[in-house]
Amino acid sequence: MMAHDRSKKHRIVVFGIGEIAELADFYFTHDSEYEVAAFTVDSAFLKQTEFRGRPVVAFERVDEEFAPQEFGFFVAVSYARINAVRAEKVAAARAKGYRLVSYLSSRATVFPDFQLRENCFILENNTIQPFATVGANATLWSGNHIGHHSRIEDDVFLASHVVVSGGVTIGQGSFVGVNVTIRDHVTIGKKCVLGAGALVLEDQPDLAVVAPRGSERSPVPSTRLRSL
Numbered sequence: 001m002m003a004h005d006r007s008k009k010h011r012i013v014v015f016g017i018g019e020i021a022e023l024a025d026f027y028f029t030h031d032s033e034y035e036v037a038a039f040t041v042d043s044a045f046l047k048q049t050e051f052r053g054r055p056v057v058a059f060e061r062v063d064e065e066f067a068p069q070e071f072g073f074f075v076a077v078s079y080a081r082i083n084a085v086r087a088e089k090v091a092a093a094r095a096k097g098y099r100l101v102s103y104l105s106s107r108a109t110v111f112p113d114f115q116l117r118e119n120c121f122i123l124e125n126n127t128i129q130p131f132a133t134v135g136a137n138a139t140l141w142s143g144n145h146i147g148h149h150s151r152i153e154d155d156v157f158l159a160s161h162v163v164v165s166g167g168v169t170i171g172q173g174s175f176v177g178v179n180v181t182i183r184d185h186v187t188i189g190k191k192c193v194l195g196a197g198a199l200v201l202e203d204q205p206d207l208a209v210v211a212p213r214g215s216e217r218s219p220v221p222s223t224r225l226r227s228l
Helices: 019-030 059-065 084-095
Strands: 010-015 034-041 054-058 072-075
Touching: 010 019, 019 034, 034 059, 054 059, 072 084
Parallel strands: 010 034, 010 072, 034 054
Antiparallel strands: none
């Protein structure tokens, strides 16, 4: 990964102490201009005072210990409640006066004029083609293809190896599972859930759920397979 001079890094506070926060700390530390100074969670969930060697403070008073004028902020939260929790925490951090930062992997492929909006988490091997846009507070896990002229709206979460063909729109707050394929010029409404492996060939209304069944387990045990 890209090396960065720690003396020139901008300090940030990360909301969360779960796996996504741990990953965010790793990516920001090793591949960004930011340095994580502390973590924060709501006081009701404050069960520890340290995480990854950094202090954990209650969100209700985080601005007293880490002034918004001196620290950026990143919300490392999953797609809980169809991304609503993450959106709510972004709004709460903004209300406290924090500047929301984003992570764009040095191993992602983007082109001139791509605009990185606030609180995005775009991991390695994402390809975002020319004229495609990604909204604020979007998470793109590793290995996705975002086709030309597509629009990913705010608060969307894309899992890994999603193929978004050209001219697609994915509506605000939607969740797209691993290995989903969306045909060109299809529009996905707001707060939709596309389950793992879905093949989406037509427009979907707001709140739609597309959930293909997984492969069935054979009644034959592996010890009876003659070719293995």
